[in-house]
Amino acid sequence: MMPIISVGARALLIQDHDARLAAGLAPLKMETAVHLVQQARTLRDLDGDLRVRRVGDMATVDARRLMPSTGEPLSLNRASRSVEVIWSTGVRSRNFVQPHGWIMEELDMAPSAVRMDVLRSGRAPVLDTHRRDGAAHVLGRVVAARIEGGRGYATLQFSTAADVEPVWQRVVDGTLRSVSAGYRVHRYEQRRESVAGETVFRAVDWQPYEISMVPVPIDYEAMVR
DSSP: OOOOOOHHHHHHHHHHHHHHHHHOOOOOOOHHHHHHHHHOHHHHHHHHHHHHHHHHHHHOOOGGGGGGTOOTTTOOOOTTTTEEEEEEEEOOOOEEETTTTEEEEEEEOOOGBOOOOOOOOOOOOOEETTTOOOGGGEEEEEEEEEEEETTEEEEEEEEEOTTTTHHHHHHHHHOOOOOEEEEEEEEEEEOOOOTTOEEEEEEEEEEEEEEEEEESSSTTTTOOO
């Protein structure tokens, strides 16, 4: 007999299914999905469990589905010096935010929660590891951006400047694949977790304004495609 699944849990499972397809992952088996629903005490717990499982599956997925044998990203366009990236999945992480101090932060990836005007302006920069202390740290610009299936996607175009070339070559050969978004939060919703007893700050109104190439990401699903 098929167990009863709430509307909220069903919506999270659909979101996870779409995110898995976008990442080239196999959908969860029905028995696994039902088990996760039954084990989660709250919808927030279920959302976290689904994200953790997706990240784990990303680490074990056959690398041939993510890049060709040369190591080049599948989205690489040499002529335009561009690649497509996933810049956020909203994953929970520790962040220092004034005036709250260290918090557990989560980004709402619903289109209604994310102010996309800067990323879509054609002027948002691609930076080297979020560095903003000099023009030389600008590697290129964001030429397209969208929210789809609970993820942020963007097309990054790299400069032809000589000092950018070493970074571009690392992107081309697949050595540098991780990305991270710089953003400002306009409003949080706070919720006390029943299991961990910790307050989660969920950004429900926020604005990304740059995307960086980074050696180690906070969100391990944020990467060059």
